[in-house]
Amino acid sequence: MTDVLDPGPLDASDPLAGFRDRFAPAPGVVAYLDGNSLGRPPAETAERLAAFVRDEWAGRLIRGWDEGWWTSPTDVGDRLGALALGAAPGQTVVADSTTVLLHKLAHAAVRLLPGRDEIVTDAGNFPTDRDVLDAVAAERGLTVRRVTTDPAGGITPEHVAGAVSERTALVSFSHVGYRSGWVADAAAITRVVHDAGALVLWDLSHSAGSVPLELDAWGVDLAAGCSYKYLNGGPGAPAFGYVREGLLAEFAQPVRGWVGRAEPFDMAADFVPAAGIRRLLSGTPPVLATVPLQVSLEMLAEAGIDAVRRKSLRLTGYALDLADAWLVPRGVTVASPRDPARRGGHVTLTRPGFAGLLAPLHAAGVIPDYRAPDGLRIGLAPLSTSFAEVHAGLSVLRELVEL
Numbered sequence: 528m529t530d531v532l533d534p535g536p537l538d539a540s541d542p543l544a545g546f547r548d549r550f551a552p553a554p555g556v557v558a559y560l561d562g563n564s565l566g567r568p569p570a571e572t573a574e575r576l577a578a579f580v581r582d583e584w585a586g587r588l589i590r591g592w593d594e595g596w597w598t599s600p601t602d603v604g605d606r607l608g609a610l611a612l613g614a615a616p617g618q619t620v621v622a623d624s625t626t627v628l629l630h631k632l633a634h635a636a637v638r639l640l641p642g643r644d645e646i647v648t649d650a651g652n653f654p655t656d657r658d659v660l661d662a663v664a665a666e667r668g669l670t671v672r673r674v675t676t677d678p679a680g681g682i683t684p685e686h687v688a689g690a691v692s693e694r695t696a697l698v699s700f701s702h703v704g705y706r707s708g709w710v711a712d713a714a715a716i717t718r719v720v721h722d723a724g725a726l727v728l729w730d731l732s733h734s735a736g737s738v739p740l741e742l743d744a745w746g747v748d749l750a751a752g753c754s755y756k757y758l759n760g761g762p763g764a765p766a767f768g769y770v771r772e773g774l775l776a777e778f779a780q781p782v783r784g785w786v787g788r789a790e791p792f793d794m795a796a797d798f799v800p801a802a803g804i805r806r807l808l809s810g811t812p813p814v815l816a817t818v819p820l821q822v823s824l825e826m827l828a829e830a831g832i833d834a835v836r837r838k839s840l841r842l843t844g845y846a847l848d849l850a851d852a853w854l855v856p857r858g859v860t861v862a863s864p865r866d867p868a869r870r871g872g873h874v875t876l877t878r879p880g881f882a883g884l885l886a887p888l889h890a891a892g893v894i895p896d897y898r899a900p901d902g903l904r905i906g907l908a909p910l911s912t913s914f915a916e917v918h919a920g921l922s923v924l925r926e927l928v929e930l
């Protein structure tokens with residue numbers, strides 16, 4: 528009898544299987560199920576970082592700024608835009624952290640619609656997003672309306688339609704929810720927001736490099752996200768920010784600095800912002816810190832985001848099959864969407880007392896992600912995760928749940 532849960536045939540028929548061996552080894556790790564929080568480094572990353580220090584930093588010294596460093600925020604941004612965001616060149620930069628970029632973008636957005644006094648988000652959004660929106664609202668004299676959503680689901684166009692009005696300046700959500708992995712219908716929600724005359728800001732932290740994005744086609748105004756999750760940019764890697772081209776001329780962000788000037792080297796008396804997306808920048812670009820992201824983007828270019836998404840759906844589908852067979856009968860709840868169209872790159876399992884399983888899971892070489900109060904997130908980075916790894920990791924969880 529064939530075992531429908533056997534990972535063998537799934538790995539054997541996986542067109543992306545070969546990518547897994549190109550990641551640096553992780554000694555003692557049986558199953559890394561946290562690529563949604565910190566992606567693994569490709570093996571090549573260490574050599575590329577060393578080469579940058581040796582050849583570019585040491586070899587070129589200050590001359591490096593004229594040989595690609597200065598334009599790296601937009602060069603890498605454009606590449607990321609083409610490979611993962613559905614963004615034409617000239618609208619994306621790599622800079623700062625997600626938190627800082629969200630602040631800059633949200634602040635700029637509410638300034639663009641001065642007659643409006645509300646920001647809409649959802650109560651289940653990631654803490655930094657809520658903090659940023661609260662802070663911008665307080666600074667600019669707006670109020671934040673928080674929509675309540677199903678913790679195992681997420682924001683819908685209907686929720687948004689019920690929350691926006693002629694008072695709404697800005698609407699901001701995570702495209703993929705950090706708890707449930709719910710994929711919001713960004714195209715439809717963006718339309719609802721625009722029909723109300725407001726601007727939309729999407730947090731793409733859990734989608735970039737996992738779920739294909741079409742920012743230009745969807746008419747998205749503003750977006751930001753991090754590059755250390757599915758984009759394998761490394762701990763604290765710089766984030767990315769997107770401003771729709773049509774907004775750029777009027778766009779003014781609050782952290783002014785010389786790198787965002789039209790003519791940074793004129794040392795002129797007054798600030799004149801750069802004509803294009805460079806006006807989102809503030810200070811010196813984090814050149815060294817974008818080296819790992821460039822390696823990962825080369826890998827993503829080889830694999831293709833659509834193939835990544837296809838594998839992602841197979842991985843999450845497989846994790847759901849294993850959970851249904853092994854864990855749900857033992858009191859575990861699946862707190863993620865089952866509909867493939869609404870399912871992001873991770874699956875959340877909940878059960879009271881899950882926090883206590885983290886230490887034994889780690890001791891067995893299984894590294895999931897934990898989110899209080901009782902959620903284990905099974906993060907499945909398509910390029911670095913095999914089906915056998917999912918099987919191995921959830922087998923250990925099954926044994927612990929049975930104890």
Ligand SMILES: *Cc1c(COP(=O)(O)O)cnc(C)c1O
Binds near residue numbers: 625653655656701766
């Ligand atoms: C990971 C994540 C962030 C991270 O923000 P940092 O500034 O990089 O710490 C922000 N928003 C969401 C939705 C995230 O998932």
